[in-house]
Amino acid sequence: QFLANIRDCDAVAFVARCFVDDDITHVENRIDPISDLEIIETELMLADLESLEKRVNNVEKKAKGGDKEAQQTLRLINLALTPLRAGKPARVAQVDKEDEKAWHMLQLLTSLPALYVANVDEASADKGNELSDLVAKRAAEDNANSVVISAQIESEIAVLDDEEQREFLETLGLEEPGLNRLIREAYKLLGLQTYFTVGPKEARAWTIPVGATAPQAAGVIHTDFEKGFIRGETIAFDDYIALKGEAGAKEAGKMRAEGKSYIVKDGDVMHFLFNN
Template sequence: MGFKMGIVGLPNVGKSTLFNALTQTAAAQAANYPFCTIEPNVGDVAVPDERLDQLSAIAGSAQIIPTRLTFVDIAGLVRGASRGEGLGNQFLANIREVDAIAHVVRCFEDTDITHVEGKIDPIADIETIETELMLADLDSLEKRVTALEKKAKGNDKEAKETLDLVNRTLPLLRDGKPARLVERKPEEERLFQMLGLLSSKPVLYVCNVEEASADKGNEFSAKVFERAKEEGAKAVVVSAKIESEIAVLPPDEQKEYLEAVGLAEPGLNRVIRAGYELLGLITYFTVGPKEARAWTITKGTRAPAAAGVIHTDFEKGFIRAETIAYADYTSLKGEAGARDAGRLRLEGKDYVVQDGDVMHFRFNT
């Protein structure tokens, strides 16, 4: 289990260039005109994790299997998309299918690449996209109120709870604030997610800067980071041009290129880490002679549910989990060393899996 992130933004901000780089393909056409991406392009990438390489080396694993991240390149939204302008309705529907939004924001000057609004203003660009998502949500919720009110009068408990959520969300949207800001209890989360609101998606702002600013950003990206902090979102700096150049290089040359431009790692790594943090995701590992494998779960997941990510039978018949912390596994040189040092633990059904745990599940068939 990885997660699905939709890449959105105005036309000509570098979405498709970034998508091509991230997935190391040329599947999404990068061109200097709106709507060059007609259908959403989908690409899976391996999530880079140095810990997996370390574990594999210690265990002598024959195969390394990283967890996967799915990127969906969604065509450029424009002002009026919520009313069907451009290819708005189709694009908005695609956004509903993703776990989070990577909002690519143009933070570079280039007279050769036109801007759909005629000027470089990342905050205005963010507000254009956000407004379209909120208007679509407002229209969606207003159409549901009458039917929910009828069901609620008939003592439909779920309809009453949903109506309450809708009535708390509508004022926010009318006030120009995204649905994700609505206050809600943990037990309301399922119903809230069922509303399918576009502006409820967690947002990661990807500041696409010129090559010279790829390490620290620039004045444009600084404004985006400030905006992200205010609304509890995340932001990263990436140069889509650099990422596209790295993507076509052999692995041994990538490191040299990164050092030459003053970067410690590809932008993909920063995007993934920020995405994981945004969605509250962590990784645990299964390690043996055949394979070393990474698994993605939500922070707070208990051992049986974590086992269920591998196979539903593991969750149904869960007995216990042999667990070694990553630091113990590496410092004690593997399972045998950890067992001898008393660092291999037997955890039960209530154990909350921690990031980096190395696990082996025992279960009844």
């Protein structure tokens, strides 16, 4: 069930233990984050191998019968099997742009973009430690990003209100929770960003792909907003904060009217006008 759930995801995060604590045992009775990562990835590679080898005979029969879709699938299966049989993840394979959709349909666990997360102790939450440095090095070798986070700190601040969180983080010399860094790295990995809508009763954050146009962003709220899009009224996030909201931004001339071709920026505060 765990592997099935991963196959429905767009990315995978590898979390490695990067701290020493005699009160928390390790199943292998050692602290070696790289070995832990390799064990996890090996399990995923074996799952991919099993999945492809189960499919290949059936796809070969269809391909020999002239099925063009099967021929493409068979070619991509063989492309994936080459690194997998060499003990490498499928993501190292070079996939042509026209094959990307079919490649994604293979649902290979090791073709997913990866983020490496180093779970450190409280004292190392700011800059990491020697163990997290090893994780960062491994991530760089895999053309992936890494982030340092202390699960202990995150569990402690989860029960605090905003002011208490700020005070607690200040005592540790931290500017923000590690979860914030993790979210930013995950968004970057997935090519996502956020824009905001602000009304008299609530403020909402909406997730959209990087490069989305104003009508596409409006469609995340409701498809009718995209179909009947007229224009968007936009305030840059920094301006909205610095000028203390919509009224101040309007007065300073920082609210812009944007049309259908506008590419939404991360953090934009937007209001949409549309026809019903």
